[in-house]
Amino acid sequence: MPGLSWAGVVWKGDFETGDLGQYSSYQWMSADRLQVVQSPVLQGRYALKATVRQGDDPINSSGNRNELVYKGRELEGSEYYYRWQVMFAPDFPSVKTWQVFTQWHHNGCCGSPPVEFFVYGEELRLTLTDSATPWKTKLERGVWQDFIFHVKWSSDPSVGFVELWHNGQRVLPRYMHATMYPGDGIYLKLGLYRSDTVQPVGVVYHDGFVQATRLDDVLPPAPAPAPDAGTPPGGGSSSPPSEEPPPVGSSSPWPDGSPPSTFPEEPSRFGCSSAGGPLWAVALLGLGGLLRRVRRR
Template sequence: MTACLRLAALVLLSVPALASAKVIWKGDFETGNTSQWTRSQSVANSRLQVVTDVVREGRYALKATVRHGDDPIGASGNRNELLFISEEKPGSTYFYKWSTMFPSNYPISDGWQVFTQWHQEGCCGSPPLEFFVRGDTIHMRVGGADGPIPWTTPLARGTWHDFVLQVKWSSNPKVGFVQLWHNGKLVLPKKMGATQFGSEKNYMKLGLYRQDTIRPEASVYHDGFVMATDQADVIPPATPTPAPAPQTPTTETPTTETPTTETPTTETPTTETPTTETPAPQTPTTETPPVITVPTLPGTGTPGAGVVNDDNLANAGAGCSATGSGGTPFLAATALLALTTLLGRRRQLARARASQR
């Protein structure tokens, strides 16, 4: 029983190793240096710097710089490159993934400028597979200097170019092929062609190698290099988009609006009955003339008081004479004088009483 458990534990421990065996090699600079690569061809360490300010993934990337006259191996052109001795055998198939960015100030030149290549083990000549810039265009060439260029794209400085390349290595043009994805899209379906020279094995070179007539200094950035045997290790399978749940169409019952019939309001005109004001009969006020009582005057024997009214006064006026019967006006004046005197005395008496209070 114990032996069985130990065997099961060994199997479980070996599973991650088997799963990661599809990735043959990484040159993504996540070590913080260039130790993942076999060696370099450069005139100074400053020409191949591992940097952190411009990266595509992770924390580190490579900045390769070339100045006019940089010739570390005494060959044609100027260069500063890293090498990995991959030694792909004829008939083998691999996937390669990496990203390259040309800064916005990258010089435009009619001369060739190689930034990634698979070089033959032999001495000289153009490699069987290379990516290079000429003018403002990126080219991929297969089969050496006279080989076809099956794919190009605009240089597009200041942005990352993501490459995934599948290669079947063979010197037989009917066996070997290339297939390329650029920025996540398949831009070159399987293209047959010779990817090796005879029996010579290849090795990878990454950096910048350019025609020696180009004078301006130039830099290029590389990041995330992976070599694998399985496409899933360089192109993660796309997560399928879940199908949207079927939606039951909602049937909207049209709302029938019953038109409201407005009954016109008939306004009954108000007939105003004119108010007839019957004037109240006014009873003429008959002013009764004041009755003045005249005391009997002594010596006349005739009651001079009698009743005096307007008619009497009128008659008195009419019969004003010196006869015995014409004493009436005199008596009236005498009576008025007496009345005035009496009223005056009463007023004086009232004032005197008021002052005493």
């Protein structure tokens, strides 16, 4: 699956390069906080292990974090499907505060990101602008969870919408809501970002991130048909054994040994300063929403 290329795929951040080179930049305290690993993985040979310790504040902003950054193609009126997998470590902290594992952050100043997936206590939540939370579910640790997120990016609540599949089930029909701030851009952040009040170490794994223009292009290929009962053993074609994966890690996680510089300090979360099997689809539901600039936890 990682080696395939589909017409509708516009970007992959699945770590199958064996490093972090698919991403634009990073915000980390040290390289051990964002590691490409070979176990555990769900698809392919590699995944990301994101670790946050209390005090990890690489950009001198609110909260503690270690995150990858990808500057993508999300513009006003664009529409994409995103698929990725997440697993929370068995000892992932249970705290009644925010722990963001995937977010689409705005470029401008102030407030929370327009779209964020996070853990709150024992729940996974999706929250949009104006603190709208159209979906939440129970947190499960130690198992891979599959997300497909369909978004129309717009600051107009009558145009923008989201739609969500979780573990092969369509859990959020099309939900009309603003997904951007007016006149602002958007970019992806993947890893772990949480309140600086959280004391225990937090570990979350990410795998298989892909962005595409069609639902079909983020779904896995259909399984091959079973061989005919009359085919003699060894009569069909077979693929050669896969090669041993290259070693993970080096002095630099970027292919050329020179990671891009980190992004400028991002706006404070609460004020101004500078987060399967066969999937099925289809129904519609429309609601409205308003924009917001300040998180209400």
